[in-house]
Amino acid sequence: MKIAKTVEEVRNIRAMIRGRVGFVPTMGALHEGHLSLVRLARSQCDSVVVSIFVNPLQFGPTEDLARYPRPLERDCELLEREAVDVLFAPSVDDVYAGNAVTYVTVEGMSDRLCGKSRPGHFRGVTTVVAKLFHIVEPAKGFFGQKDAAQCAIIRRMVRDLNFPIQIVVGPIVREVDGLAMSSRNVYLSPEQRKSALVLHRVLREMKAQFDRGERNSSRLVEAGKQVLAQEPAARLDYLEAVDPETLEPVNEIHRDTLLAVAAFVGSTRLIDNVVLWAGNKS
Secondary structure (H helix, E strand, O other): OEEEEHHHHHHHHHHHOOOOOEEEEEEEOOHHHHHHHOOOOOOOOEEEEEEEEHOOOOOOOOOOOOOOOOHHHHHHHHHHHHHHOOEEOOOHHHHHHOOOOOOOOOOOOOOOHHHHHHHOOHHHHHHHHHHHHHHHHEEEEEHOOOOOOOHHHHHHHHHHHOOEEEEEEEEOOEEOOOOOOOOOHHHOOHHHHHHHOOHHHHHHHHHHHHHHHOOOOHHHHHHHHHHHOOOOOEEEEEEEOOOOOOOEEEEOOOOOEEEEEEEOOOOEEEEEEEOOOOOOOO
């Protein structure tokens, strides 16, 4: 695996790569969810490039940028085992050289779901992903369904800006007990780890009611909130039913619908989601 630490280095390496490049952008602290995307990229592309970059633009002033886990040596070992061709691990100064003042914003979507409670978050995501796409020039970009809102926003950005890139979304990877894998799970104490399972229980209850015929999103959301209220260690950020492409609220579920939840367990903010299929195929 070649390791590039500057934009110039990765561009020089990229110029020598032939065939279809699959790109997996990450913030490191890799887990099986990330590695599943690497394997998906390997199955669909000739070469795989992974980036590790903790992007300051997508963190708010009171969020966990300083303590976000950065186990680079371990991450490199994991990527080596997956036969990744190139790791791009730049510094903040290299990515945002010269006090950059240009941003990419997907208007009308970036203030929904996580964007509502984390102002500027999605602007930070789309800005850095646009830069990384421009630098790496992949044929396909691979993202995880756990970040469903991010996926929808990036798809819209790619369409609107005519990036010649296909966005591929891999399924959520869960622990045996159902907790969605996340780099932030390491923040949880053993007791908080048990409490965090409430997010999955919320979604399971909502889907169960959907499977029994409930199609009113307000009633589904209320059922989910009742489940979450039974876990005193969890504090709800949002629970919504939205269109998975536009992130607009859905009142009656007669088309594919994303159920998305975010909650704090202690000081750790976690997200999860499930897609309900209008044809009841889920």
